[in-house]
Structures are given as C-alpha cells and as structure tokens.
Amino acid sequence: MSLIVQKFGGTSVADVEKIQSAARKAIRAQRAGHRVVMVVSAMGKNTDTLLDLASQIGDDPPAREMDMLLSTGEQVSVALVAMAIHSMDAKAVSLTGGQIGMKTDNSFSKARIESISTERIERLLDDGNIVVAAGFQGVDDELNITTLGRGGSDTTAVALAAVLGADACEIYTDVDGVYTTDPRKLPEARRVEVVSYDEMLELASLGAGVMHSRSIEFAKKFGVPIHVRSSFSDTEGTMIVAESESTTQPVSGAAMTAEEARITVLGVPDVPGKSQQLFAAIAACKVAIDMVVQNVGQSGKADISFTVPRGELKTTLAAIDSVKVDLGASGVTHDDKVSKVSVVGSNMAAQTGVASQMFRALADAGVNIQMITTSEIKISALVSKQQSAKALQAVHAAFGLHQRPADAKSWSQIKAERGKADVQTLVDRLRADALEALTLTGISMTDNQARVTLHGVPDKPGIAADMFEMIGKAEIFVDMIVQGYDGEDGSTSVSFTVRESDLAASLKVAQAIAKKHGMRDVQGAGGIAKITVSGIGLRSHTSVATLLFECLAADQTNVEMINTSELQVNAVIDAAKANQATERIKKAFADSLL
Template sequence: MSLIVQKFGGTSVADVEKIRAAARKAIRAQKQGHRVVMVVSAMGKNTDLLLKLAGDISENPPAREMDMLLSTGEQVSVALVAMAIEDLGSKAISLTGGQIGMKTDDSFSKARIQSISTERIERLLDEGNIVVAAGFQGIDDDLNITTLGRGGSDTTAVALASVLGADACEIYTDVDGVYTTDPRLLPEARRVEVISYDEMLELASLGSGVMHNRSIEFAKKFNVPIHVRSSFSDTEGTMIVAETESQTAPVCGAAMTPSESRVTVLGVPDVPGKSLQIFSAIADKKIAVDMVVQNVGDQGKADVSFTVRHDDLKATIKAIENILPLIGAHAVTFDDDVSKVSVVGVNMAQQTNVASTMFRALADANVNIQMITTSEIKISTIVPRSQASDALRAVHEVFKLHEKPTDAKSWNEIREARTENADIETLVSRLQDDALEALTLTGISLTKKQARVTLRGVPDKPGIAADVFETIGKAEIFVDMIVQGYDGVDGSTSVSFTVNESDLGKSIETATAICKKHGMRDVQQGKGISKITVSGIGLRSHTHVATVLFKQLTDLGINVEMIGTSELQVNAVVQSDKSDSALDNLKIAFQNSLA
C-alpha cells in the first residue's frame, strides 16, 4: 500500500473550518488506498502571538525556553486535526516531534535532524490510523524540545517522507503551486507544472515563500517527489523533482529578496588567510552568507563584500568589528537599504548572453546594479530597495516568464519518460546515518587554464554592466564567473570575469575598448589561474563549507582572487601552481561528506 505525507501550513489550519477541510483531504487520500501521515504547522498567527508573549516577559528569553514555548503551537494544531478526523468517522492519533522519534542536535531554534525512529509511526499506520505529526520540532539527546527554525514544518514533512519511503510528499499551502515569481508582486506570474530540485533550491534561498531550502535539500538527497498544492482548491499544483519543465528556456523563475543587507570589509590585506578569518567569525554565529564578492587587490589591499539577511546584520557587524584588528582591515561598512533580484534556470549554463540580457533589461528600467554574482544556474544582482519591484518586473518580462515554454513538458510526460537511477544502497546508508541533515557533497572539481579580466573604476550608474557584457558577447567571448563589487575608490565599482585562457588576448582588447569608452580607471589581467568548485546539497545552511575551503587554501599559502557562492556551489579562483594540492586537500577535508 502506498504512503503519502501531507503537510498543512498555518494558513491551512487557521480556523475550525480549515482544520476540517484538511482532515477531509487526509481521509479522502486514505479512502483512495493510501496510508497517510499528516504534518501540521501552528494555527495561523499563533506563533506570532507566542513570540509577542515571550517579548513581553523578557527582552532576551533563553533559547531553550523559546523552543519549549513555540513548540506548543504545533501541539495545539495536531490535537485539533486528530479530533476533526475522528469526528468525521476515521481513526487518527496526534504525535509531538519527540513522540515521532525525531532526534535533533541541541542547537535551539536552528536544530538539525539527526535521526528519525519510524517504528511507532509504522505500527500506528498498520492499525489504520492517520498519523498527525507536529512539524517544526524534535528532541535532543537530553530530551529537550528543539525547533528546526524557518520552514521547519516543511523540513519535518520531507524528512518523514524520506525515512518512511513515501511515494510523494504533498505540501498544502495558501497558493496553488510554484510560480515564476511571487504572484503577489507580479500578477502575470505563471504557475509551473514541474520544477527541478536545483532550481527550487535556488529560488527557496532567494526568498520564495512556497518552500524552505532545507526541505528541498532533503528531497534532493533522498529523491522524494514534492507536490505543492492548494489547501483551498483541487488545482494540480507543481511537482518538484529531479527534472525541469523545459530543456531550452534559459530561465525558469525570478525572485526578489526585499530585506537584504550588504556588508563590506574595507582594506583587507591581500594575503592568504584573510577570507578565512572573516567568514569563520560569521560562521561561528551560524549566520548564512549569500553573495560574496572579493575585488582584485590593489596596493596590497582588497575589499570583501557580502550579503546577509537584514535580521542578521547587527550580529554580523558585531562579529566583524571584533576581529578587525586581527584582520588588519581598515573598517566595516554596510548598506541595509538594498534588495536582491535574481534569475534562476538550469539551462543557462549552456546558453550565452543570459547575463547581458538581464543587465540590459535592468538598464532599460533605469535600475542601478550595485553587486553581481553568478553561478551555473543563477545570476544575482544587488539593487537599491526603491528600485527592486521595477527590477523584478523587468527581468520577468525580458525572459518571457509569463509565457509557457514551447517545449514545456507536463509531470505525466516526464514521469513516463523518467528512469529511476537512484543508488538504493547509498540512500539506505544515508537514512541510517546519525545525521540525516549532514552536508552531502556531490563533487569537488578543478577547472584549469582560466584567466581573469578586471575593469576597475567602473562608473556606478545604470547601463554599464549591460554594455560591458553585450560588447563581450559580440566579441564571441564565453564568460564563466562574473563578480561586481565596490573597489573603495570614488564610489566606483570593479567588475571581474573569468574566461578560457585562450580567449585572454581578445578579452583584454575588448575590455580596453570598454575602459576607454566609459572612462574607467584601468584594466587588469590574471593568467595561470584555476577555479576550484565545491558542489553539493546544504552549502548555504552548513555555514562551515566556505570556512573549510578557505582554511585548506590558507594552509597551502594560496591567496583567493575571486569568490562566487550559490545554493549549490562555492567557487574560488586561485593561482594554478598549487591548485592540484588544494584539490587533494579539499577531498581529504570533506571525505566524510562526499556522496
């Protein structure tokens, strides 16, 4: 008999009638022949109410007691849902996180799942019950109640689907699927029928409210199909699986993260080990860093810029200020009036001019780009918060995201064509691991024969990035990494990009022409460089990955010239002479995490 995990968010159980509707969906699935596990969030604004109560009691409540308090919201919901199922004539039993056997570490408010004991759930299912499990919570080794942090109920649901071998995990929410962007911001946004794990991971990390990135990490690691559906209609929704909807569309979605903060460490000595010191201090606070830009050193100094969530800004600044003398940097500055606008698509790696198309759309909308980072499947820009909505609309329109791709496939078509190629023994061994949410790396690689070109003194105004990369595209130069950040001189920026070493001459010639056209300061080049790439699942939520990378480079006396990060990769551009040793050391350092 097949098994389905159904997750109902707070809006889906916000009142008595919605609780009854959720109960009916579970009963209907059971009558169709499925065994059913429900994962339920706290009702509506219940968590907000509990947070307010805690704030009224104490300005700085203990983390352990906060988890004890917040876990009660889900316990109320599961009991009421179980009562509703019983009242409608079916059998149900509610369980807390501890009662479902969810063991976590002791990181209160941000706990990670280590293991789940399924015996009790399996027995209750065999007895004909619908099991109603509390999301968002577990227990540690000392039986303390812990909570999983943002999106914790999603994570609970997909984790249970993984260990129970569920046929699917249905996420019921107040929207009817995944859209090309937030339909509340752009009414023309289109619901997609299928989206890949990788694309959804990037969109989730960019603030897409439909799913949380930790739950997608679970789904990708254990190959669990996720079906995002509406609690209030029978719309088919969206399937999140390994495949993507289109094989040709360069972009599948756009996202705007409104509350970002950009932090810049000024005057960092351009020597090995400084990036390690900076990001170790941040990782120690379990703060997730997103966009990272390190400009090319000038007169022995460089500036390092990165973005964090607005809520983490104060703690980030404090962490950096504490180590400024140790680093030998001049100062740390920040801008908390910026937003991030990004496009995502697994097909962009095989297509040219995606970046220049995005930059031109922003220029035409008179949006100024303050930072740029790229990865194989994502391009992110930092823009003034006042221009963020215009920027999102511009990129959504230029990539025609409101239109269905001509080669778009439905889930039924993909399901018929797909072949299950998961290594069952590998999956079983992972499920028996003591840390289900452990970092899982899919590869550590080295790309040699690369070169770097840097334009310095780039005017900080709309249209420059578009002209730069349109000109480079016309010269038929294939660009890999792109980073843009402040270079600390007259408010201008620097733009660096990597190319194949064979294209360096043509790239310098093109960059020199661009430099003269826009009155930039100069063009720099770097030969004999390599790109080290660490790829995997959980790179953003496991904040130590970049730290380990920088430590291995530091131990070998290797300086980092460029950095690029995404949900799926951390890239570092270094000189080639020691890059083979760096690759070997990284494989040893991460040997327990490699799939």
C-alpha cells in the same frame, strides 16, 4: 500499499473549518488506498501570538524556553486535526516531535535533524491510523524540546517522507503551486507544472515563500518528489523533482529578496588566510552569507563585500568587529537599504548572453546594479530597495516568464520518460545519526582559466549591460562574474573569468569598454584555476566556505575571486597550486563526499 506525507501550513489549519477541510483531504487519500502521515503547523497567527507574549515577559528570553513555548502551537493543531478525523469516523493519532522520534542537536531555534525513529509511526499506520505529526519540532539527547527554525514544518514533512520511503510529499499551502515569481509581487507570474530541485533550492534561498531551502535539500538528497498544492482548491499544483519543465528555456524563475544588507570590509591585506579568518567568525554565529565578492587586490589590499539577511546585520557586524584588528582591515561599511534580484534556470550554463540580457533589462528600466554574482544556474544583482520591484518586473518580462515554454513538459510526461531505475531513492544511504549532514556531490578543478578586471567602473545604470553585450559580440564565453565596490569614490570593479585562450581577445574588448566609459584601468592574468565545491546543504552548513578557505590558507594559497550559491562555492586561485589545493580539500571533506 503506497504512503503519502501531507503537510498543512498555518493558513491551511487557521480555523475549525480549515482544520476539517485538511482532515477530509487526509481521509480521502486513505480511502483511495494510501497510508497517510500528516505534518501540521501551528494555527494561523498562533506563533506570532506566542512571540508577542514572550516579548511582554522580557527582552531576551532563554532560547530553551522559547522552544518550549513555540512548540505548543503545533501541539494544539495536531490534537485538533486528530479530533476532526475521529469526528468523521476515521482513525487518527496525534504525535509531538519527540513522540515521532525526531532527534535533533541542541541548537535551540535552529536545530538540525540527526535521526528519526519510525517504529511507532509504522505501527500506527499498520493499525489503520492516519498519523498526525507536529511539524517544526524535535527533542535533543537531554529530551529538551527543540525547534527547527524557519520552514521547520516543511523540513519535518520531507524528512519523514525520506525515512518512510514515501511515494510523495504533498505540501498544502495557501498558493496553488510554484510560480515564475511571487504572484503577490507580480500579477503576471505563471504557475509552473514542474520545477527542478536545483532551481527550487535557489528560488527558496532567494525568498520564494512556498518552500524553505532545508526541505528541498532533504528532497534532493533522498529523491523525494514534492507536490505543492493548494489547501483551498483541487488545482494540480507543481511537482518539485530532479527534472526541469523545459530543456531549452534559459531562465525558469525570478526572485526578489527585499530585506538584504551589504557589508564591505575595506583594505584587507591581500594574503592567504584572511578570507578564512573573516568568514570563520561569521560562520561561528551561524549567519548564512550570500553574494560574496572579493575584488582583485591593489597595492597589497583587497575589499571583501557580501550580503546577509537584514535581520542578521547587527550580529554580523559584531562578528567582524571581533576580528577586525587581526584582519588588518582599514574599515567596514554597510547598507541595509538594498534588495537582491535574481534569475534562476537549469539551462543557463549551456547558453550565452543570459547575463547581458538581464543587465540590459535592468538598464532599460533605469535600475542601477551595485553588485553582481553568478553561478551555474543563477545570476544575482544587488539593487537599491527602492528600485527592487521595478527590477523584478523588468527581468521577468525580459525572459518571457509569463509565457509557457514551447517545449514545456508535464509531470506525467516526465514520469513516463523516467523509467524505474531513475526513481530509486537514496534512502539506503540514510545515516541514522546525521540526516541533515552535509552531502557533497563533487570537488573539481577547472584549469586553463584567465581573469579580467576593470577598475573604476561608473556606478550608474547601463554599464554592465553595455560591457557584456560587447563581450558577447566578440563571441567570448564568460564563466564567473563578480562586481563589488572599488573605492571611496563610489566606483565599482567588475571581474570575470574566461578561457585562457580567450585572454588576449578579452583584454582587447575590456580596454575598449574602459576607454568608452572612462574607467580607471584594466588588468588581466592567465595561469589561474577555479576550484568548485558542489553539494547539498552548502548554505545551511555555514562552515563549508570556512573549511575551504582553511585548506587554501594551509597551502599559502591566495584567493583571487569568490562566489557562492545554494549549490556551489567557487574560488579562483593560482593554477600552480590548484592540484595540491584540490587534493587537500578532498581530504578535508572526505566524510561528506558521495
């Protein structure tokens, strides 16, 4: 008999009527021949009410007691849902996180799942019950109640689907699927029928509120198909699986993260080990950084810029302050009135001109770009918060995301083409003591690379678009692009990597660009290599970049460029040291490599 995990968020169980509706969906699935596990969040604004009560008691309540308090919201919900199922003449048993065997570490408010004991759930299912499990919570070794943090109920649902070998994990929410962007921000957003794990991971990290990235990491790791559906209609929704909707469309979605903060650490000595020292201090505070840009050092100094969630700015600045003297940095600047606009697509890496198309769309909308980072499937631009809505609308329209791709496939088509071998899950790899352990899919080195840097790039709209249109016309393939602050005059620097065989042509184009726009100078160098660490959980495991930089520092290898994404961490280094560095990194991450 097949098994389905159904997750109902807070808006889906916000009142008695909605609780009864959720109960009916579960009963209908059971009567269709499925065994059913429900994962339920706290009712509506219940968590907000509890947080308000805590704030009235004191400004800094103990983390343990906060988890004890917040866990009660889900306990109310699961009991009421089980009662509703009983009232409809079906059998149900409600369970807390501890009762379902959800074992976590002791990081209160941000706990990670270590193991799930399924014996009790299996026994209850065998007895004909619908199991109603509390999301968002577990217990540690001391039986303290812990909570999983933002998106914790999604994570609970997908984790249960993984360990139970469920056929699907249905996420019921107040939207009817995954859209090309947030439909509340852009009415012309289109619902997609299929989106890949990798695309959804990037979109989730960028603020797409449908799913949290930790739950997508679980799904990708263990091959769990996720079905995002509306609690209030029978719309088919969206399947999140390994495949994409289209094999040709370069961009499948756009996102805007409104509440960002940019930090720049100025005048860091351009020597091995400094990046590691900086990011280790931040990682110790469990702050996930993004859009990391280290410009090419001049006069023995470099500036390192990166973004963090606006709510983490104070914590991050304190971490930097604790190591600022040892870093030898000359200063720190920050701006909390910025937003990040990104485009995401699995087919992006195979097509040229995607970056210049995005930059041109922003330029035509009069939006200035403050920072740029790129990855295999994502291009992000940091813009002023005031211009963020206009920026999102511009890139969404530029890539025609409101229109269904001509080669778009439905989930039923993809499923039929898969064949049985492709749907085998990775459940046999489950490690009882480390469900949320870091899983790396590869550590690789790309050699024969070159880097071009333009200094003194005017900080105004249209420059990036013009640059990369000129580079594209020269038929030069660009890999990494990073843009960061270049000095106190407000200008920026833009660096990009190309094949070493294209260095001379790239420098010629760069010099033409510099002359046209009055830039300060152009630098270029061959003999570099890119080291890439790929995997699942790179963002949520904040120690990954730290360990990478530790390995490079141990070899006295300086980092010339950095960029990060949900799926990869890339570092550009001296090619002469690349093989040795790659082997050291592989040894350091041996326990996490597939």
